Amino acid sequence: PNESARQEASRYLDTLTKPMRSLGRLEELAVQLAGITGTLPLDVMRKAIVVMAADHGVCKEGVSAYPSEVTSQMVMNFLNGGAAINVLARQAGADVVCVDMGVNADLQHESLYVRKVKRGTGNIAIGEAMSRDEAIAAIGHGIELAEELAEKGYRLFATGEMGIGNTTPSAAMLAVLAGIEVEQAIGRGTGIDDIAMKRKRDAIERAIAVNRPDAEDPLDVLSKLGGLEIAGLVGVILGAAARGCPIVIDGFIASIAALTAARLAPQSLSYMIPSHVSQERGHRLVLEQLGLEPMMDLKMRLGEGTGAALCFNLVDAAVLIMKEMATFEGAGVSRE
Amino acid sequence: PNESARQEASRYLDTLTKPMRSLGRLEELAVQLAGITGTLPLDVMRKAIVVMAADHGVCKEGVSAYPSEVTSQMVMNFLNGGAAINVLARQAGADVVCVDMGVNADLQHESLYVRKVKRGTGNIAIGEAMSRDEAIAAIGHGIELAEELAEKGYRLFATGEMGIGNTTPSAAMLAVLAGIEVEQAIGRGTGIDDIAMKRKRDAIERAIAVNRPDAEDPLDVLSKLGGLEIAGLVGVILGAAARGCPIVIDGFIASIAALTAARLAPQSLSYMIPSHVSQERGHRLVLEQLGLEPMMDLKMRLGEGTGAALCFNLVDAAVLIMKEMATFEGAGVSRE
Structure with missing residues (x-):
């Protein structure tokens, strides 16, 4: 800075x-x-909310309240303008940039950015989510996309995501990166019951035991336990920072991407703007790891970039x- | 409801x-x-931020970092559109309704609502702030103004205030209404040092000892310890509620008005929307008394309605x- x-x-x-x-x-x-x-x-900045989507092999373990196909259905909803993030982006005068980083379906739409690394991650409960090369490729796509958007005149970014099951890899990454118990890192995601919570904890414990991620190597943690949308967002954050653009961090999953980015390149932290603290239990812990203090507490747990979109109003207020x-x-x- | x-x-x-x-x-x-x-x-509602201004006799005790004449100077700043509340109101698509409830100067401006009950309160450290009749008159002006604005088509209100010294009467009212020690109720206001803080505590303790307000009688507390802008805002809140209009509550002083309104007419509480928690120490306590949970924590301590104006974005988001x-x-x- x-x-x-x-x-x-x-x-x-x-x-x-x-x-x-x-x-x-x-x-x-x-x-x-x-x-x-x-x-x-x-000057009020031109804004882009990058919403990255991908599927998660760990859904086979029954960790989500929704079936995997909701990921691609929601991507179409984003593209048709009907999701919460579309509403809040319009309110904020921001554009939604929707990216297929690894949805398990062949999606086509003129507004969709297809940067698919593969059709969903592997099931982390039994093996790695992706190879190290795949993680690097996903990060690379994110960096390039931030470059491309900056070229188009966007100056303020926000992170959004969609991926049924993605609080599970995020909690797994948090447990390892923060060195805390799985129990402390997990939450109810889209709204799972106690039985699914037990499956989620078991799946994460097996994922850590099977994959033996190296907590000192963020890329190792990301590739073994993470998700393709998380890796892509790491790239978007690094790319925005490299272009001298501030980036607003949304909820739990986006904050895990931010933590990974900060571990890879500590200077990127000064480009991050925290938005809200979500209801997902691990979010506050991630923010503490980052040393970021949330500005809003709206009891939200939707993701998509919705908290970040609401925060754009505060960024504009600072400028005005x-x-x-x-x-x-x-x-x-x-x-x- | x-x-x-x-x-x-x-x-x-x-x-x-x-x-x-x-x-x-x-x-x-x-x-x-x-x-x-x-x-x-x-439908997104038409919005008015009612900013009420008045002077405070207790300033003679040296309880503020700014001289009393700043009250009227800032009213002119509001009317000329240069204050923080003007900026944030424009951003929110809201109108600022500036009201002279008791400024110690003769202010004239085509946009100023003059509802002056008297030129500033008495010094509460040695006597009552205003008579019970004056408090009722100020509340009446607030109710009528809310009526008038609702007639003009405004559907969403916010409370704002300006009055050099007004955290002192607010803290005095809080101590009595919540039954807590003066020490817990006071804060640094516009930014006073330790010596002025001692003067502020002493002034409030004398005010309570001299005036002997009845904690069970909100009008007694308001008239003996309060301020004309606080009384006016009590009326605005009651008037908005009576017209079926939601009203966003700003910071410490506005929240004391809200607490008074809620004690006078408990049904008014369901019309109130909390906005932020300010840096002024007593604010969190007032919100707890009201049972309202703030949505934002922006470390602000400006008043004027600035936190409420930022909250309009969240109300619009809910509608959208x-x-x-x-x-x-x-x-x-x-x-x-």
């Missing part, structure tokens, strides 16, 4: 008609944006405060 | 393409709006989810 731009933003904020720092996180956001972009953030507020001098207000 | 409209909204939300209840607070908001308005909330999301059936997505 550009330290002099941060300081300039901070000084400018102190000239505006409000008690110093009284806009809290909005001011921190404005300073962060200045550091990322190297200039005072005075910088752009439009009067100074003490200009408004004739006494400073003390 | 209309229970059958609430149930209809709840049932409809369960047909939309998302796990049940996975949009958390947004779904709760949609159900609350249905209960308030008696119909499915399918109802209005625009596809159903499982319509999108051909499997339910389980």
Whole structure:
């Protein structure tokens, strides 16, 4: 981050008609944006929510409340504009960029970005999710996509995902990356009952025992336990950071991608903007691992990028405060 | 609230393409709006942020970091569109309704609503803030204003305030209404140092000792310890509720008005929408007294209605989810 731009933003904020720092996180956001972009953030940014989808072999273990085909059905819903993320993206003035990273179906739509590495991961309860090369390929697609979108003029990104079963690989990755018990890392995902929760815990424990991931090697953890949409989002985050673009992090699964990105390239952390804390139990732990504090607590657990989309309003607010507020001098207000 | 409209909204939300209840607070908001308005909330509401301003005699005790004249200077800033609340209101598509409830200056502007009860309260450290009749008059102005705005087509309200020194009466009211120690109720307001904090605590302790407010009589607490903008906002909240309009509650001072309204008319509580929790120490306690849980934690402490304005985005999101999301059936997505 550009330290002099941060300081300039901070000084400018102190000239505006409000008690110093009284806009809290909005001011921190404005300073962060200045550091990322190297200039005072005075223009609302063009926004893209990258929603990556993939299927998960571990669904065979009965870890989700929904059947796997819902992944591809929901991708079509995204493309037709009817999902929650479409509604919230429209509200935020953002575009949804829907990417097939590894859905177990042949999807075709003029707006779909097809970057399919393979048709779903392997069942992590009995083997690796993907090879190391496949994980690297998925990350590469994400980086290239961020590049491509930045070329098109997008300046603010958000992470979204869809993949029935994907809280299971995310919880497995969290347990290993944070060095915590599986029990602490798992939650109810789309809304599973106690019996499915037991299957989920068992599947993750077997996945860790069978795959023996190296907690010090994020790529090893990602390829053995992760998902293709998670790997793709790691790439999107790294690509956005490399292009000097801020990226808003959504819920549990997106935050696992963020944690992986931060482990691979710690500098990427300063480009991340946390949004909300979800109801999925492990999310708060991931955010703590990242050292990011959520701005909203909306008891959501939908994913798709929905929390990040709502956060765009706060990012815009930070910019508009910088752009439009009067100074003490200009408004004739006494400073003390 | 209309229970059958609430149930209809709840049932409809369960047909939309998302796990049940996975949009958390947004779904709760949609159900609350249905209960308030008696119909499915399918239209984005016209919004007004009522920013009430008044001066405080207790400023003579040195309880604020800013001089009293900043109240009227900031009112002019609101009217000229340069304050934080103007920026955030424009972003939210809301109008700022600026009201002089008791500023210690003769303010004139074509957009200013003048409902001045008197030029600032008395110094609560040595006597009552206002008479009981003055408190009732201020509440009456607030109720009438809500009526007037509802007639003009506004359907969603928010509370804002400006009054140098007004965290002091608010903390005094909180200590009495919640039955807690003054020490727990006070915070740093616009940013006072330890010496001013001691003066603030002393002033409140004297105010309670001198005025002997009756904790069971909200009007007695309001008139002896409160402020004219606080009393006005009590009226706005009651008036909005009476007209069947939801009202978003901002920070510490607005929440004290909400607590007073709820004590006077408990049914008004179901019309209130909490927004954020501020940095001002007593705010969380007031929200607990109200049984309201904040949706955002932005470390803000500005007032003016800024947190409520940011919350409008969430209220709109709840409406748009109802209005625009596809159903499982319509999108051909499997339910389980």
